[in-house]
Amino acid sequence: MIRFGPAGNSQSFYNEGFKHTKQAAAWLKERGLNAFEYSFGRGVRLKEETGRDIAAEFDASGIAMSVHAPYYINFCTDDPEKREASINFLLQAMRAGTYLNAKRTVFHPGSCSKMDRETAKGYAMEAFKEALERIKAEGLMGLPCPETMGKINQFGTLDEVLELCTLREDLVPTIDFGHLDARGIGAIKGRAEYEAILDAIENKLGRDRLRMMHVHFSKIEHTKAGEKRHVTFADEGFTPDFLPLAELVAERDLTPVIICESAGTQAEDALAMKEMYESFR
Ligand SMILES: [Zn+2]
Numbered sequence: 001m002i003r004f005g006p007a008g009n010s011q012s013f014y015n016e017g018f019k020h021t022k023q024a025a026a027w028l029k030e031r032g033l034n035a036f037e038y039s040f041g042r043g044v045r046l047k048e049e050t051g052r053d054i055a056a057e058f059d060a061s062g063i064a065m066s067v068h069a070p071y072y073i074n075f076c077t078d079d080p081e082k083r084e085a086s087i088n089f090l091l092q093a094m095r096a097g098t099y100l101n102a103k104r105t106v107f108h109p110g111s112c113s114k115m116d117r118e119t120a121k122g123y124a125m126e127a128f129k130e131a132l133e134r135i136k137a138e139g140l141m142g143l144p145c146p147e148t149m150g151k152i153n154q155f156g157t158l159d160e161v162l163e164l165c166t167l168r169e170d171l172v173p174t175i176d177f178g179h180l181d182a183r184g185i186g187a188i189k190g191r192a193e194y195e196a197i198l199d200a201i202e203n204k205l206g207r208d209r210l211r212m213m214h215v216h217f218s219k220i221e222h223t224k225a226g227e228k229r230h231v232t233f234a235d236e237g238f239t240p241d242f243l244p245l246a247e248l249v250a251e252r253d254l255t256p257v258i259i260c261e262s263a264g265t266q267a268e269d270a271l272a273m274k275e276m277y278e279s280f281r
Contacts, residue, residue: 002254004270004277005259006259006267007216007260007261010264010266025054026057028063028267033267034062034064040067040068040093040096041068041070044092044095044096064257065097066104066142066214067093067142069089070092073086073107074086074110075110075124075127076109076111078115087127091138094135094144102142104172106147108154109155110155112155113153117160132167144171145172145174146171147173150176151183151225151226151227153226158201162204165204174213181220182220183226185222185226188239188240194248198248201213210254215256215259218230218263219239219240229263230263231263232264232269242272246277251280
């Protein structure tokens with residue numbers, strides 16, 4: 001089943017007087033959305049009781065929950081302490097994710113500003129492998145989904161992320177199309193570029209995993225270094241355009257979870273994406 005929803009709460013949610021994320025479940029359902037991503041980007045601070053409260057509302061409304069692990073994870077390091085800390089940040093997010101009944105945990109694999117990409121890949125593969133072993137040993141739910149990144153000096157090209165997903169047969173990537181566009185300095189012009197991305201995922205991981213991929217989508221302003229800031233669908237002159245992707249998702253019968261990361265209008269823009277997708281069904 002394809003799903004659409006926001007990363008965090010839209011400004012309109014707060015403007016309407018709502019304060020607590022557990023209230024977002026009914027709010028999203030009423031608008032026809034069925035996914036939500038809860039951010040631990042700035043740290044994992046969620047009490048078990050609060051998490052379970054939120055999960056009960058979301059489960060009752062049929063909204064699929066994913067979480068975003070802390071932004072400061074960096075697997076691309078030769079420093080054993082930093083690597084250990086990074087593995088722990090991912091595990092913390094996954095533990096708190098279990099309170100939320102989150103099925104997926106998105107994470108940024110790391111930075112390669114201080115080393116060449118091949119070396120970075122070696123470290124990232126090694127650290128992620130170790131993280132996977134500990135996740136298994138602890139029996140944590142919430143599939144870890146490495147994300148494609150928007151800045152050129154970050155680890156997380158499409159190929160790099162797909163490579164991480166080869167470590168286990170059930171891993172799916174988080175394909176952030178805005179990030180891929182930004183790191184390619186406006187690389188996604190239309191249908192042909194989206195097709196190439198989808199083909200690359202299918203060729204590397206197979207059709208089942210392509211169908212189930214996690215998606216982040218927003219328009220992103222970029223500089224020559226890649227990502228600068230997230231904008232909204234109402235901001236003119238930014239890329240990429242979701243419409244050709246909506247058509248391909250429908251044509252290829254894909255069932256991703258599509259999370260919108262627009263700045264402030266993420267629920268509204270998620271709904272706009274859902275409508276574009278439905279226009280091709
Ligand atoms: Zn992210």
